[in-house]
Amino acid sequence: MRDVLYLEQIEQAEVLLKPQRVEILRQLAEPRTCTEVAARLEQTPQRVYYHVKQLVAAGLVEQVDQRKVRGITEGIYQAVARSYWLSPRLVGRIGLRRARDELSLGYLLDLMEEVQADVAALDRTAPELPSIGVSGEIRVPAERRQEFLHDLQSALQDLFTRYGGAEGDAFKLAVACYPKGTDRD
Numbered sequence: 001m002r003d004v005l006y007l008e009q010i011e012q013a014e015v016l017l018k019p020q021r022v023e024i025l026r027q028l029a030e031p032r033t034c035t036e037v038a039a040r041l042e043q044t045p046q047r048v049y050y051h052v053k054q055l056v057a058a059g060l061v062e063q064v065d066q067r068k069v070r071g072i073t074e075g076i077y078q079a080v081a082r083s084y085w086l087s088p089r090l091v092g093r094i095g096l097r098r099a100r101d102e103l104s105l106g107y108l109l110d111l112m113e114e115v116q117a118d119v120a121a122l123d124r125t126a127p128e129l130p131s132i133g134v135s136g137e138i139r140v141p142a143e144r145r146q147e148f149l150h151d152l153q154s155a156l157q158d159l160f161t162r163y164g165g166a167e168g169d170a171f172k173l174a175v176a177c178y179p180k181g182t183d184r185d
Contacts (some may be wrong), residue, residue, distance in 0.1 A: 001029075005060065005081035006120030012088050015058040020046075021051050024061075028052075028079040031064050035074065052077055060084065088113045089182055108176055115174045137180060152177060 007013055016022060020041075027037045034052055038045040055061035056077070065076040123130060140148045156175060 001078065002081040004083045004085055004120060004160065005088060006085045006117070008087040008089060010090055012058045012060065015054050016084065016086075018051070023053060024048060024055065025079050025084075028055075028061055028077055029107055030079040031076045033067075033074045035069075055079075085116060087117065087120075089117075102183050105178075108178060111174055112167055113175060115172075118172060130171075141170060149177070 007016075016025075020043075023041060024037055027040055034049040035045045037043075037052070038048040041048065052061060052075075056063065060080060061077050062080055063075045064078045066073050066075070067076065122131075138148070152175070156173070159173070
């Protein structure tokens, strides 16, 4: 089972629009038959089977085994991923793209879409996937916001300059800085 399946086809997204199918996916985090899923969801096996077939056709579930029960072959199914990401490209950009001002929310949204697509495209079967994720909260008084943003930009620019040569493995660095929740002024 993969960690993430990045959905870029509208047909796959449409299959997930039914809440019952999402619940079936949750049940199929472990290999199960339609009869087992039906019992857990208090549904008929036929109804679950119909939805499982739709999920299989969309590439979101796969048959991993089968067994004979009273002379009938019963499929054992499992979700192909633990998490499903919908590509922002499924909807596409609505309206015109604004100027790429690095201090704008639009730029941040574009960056997050790019990071999401890049992470989804990584080869998770590679024996070593050198990466790092850092998250934290910094409290900056309103009068020092510009100073903070300038210092952050300078520190990152220093890294780009120091390690920006043409040799070695290429890494992408994306940093997002945004107001957190209700703490905004």
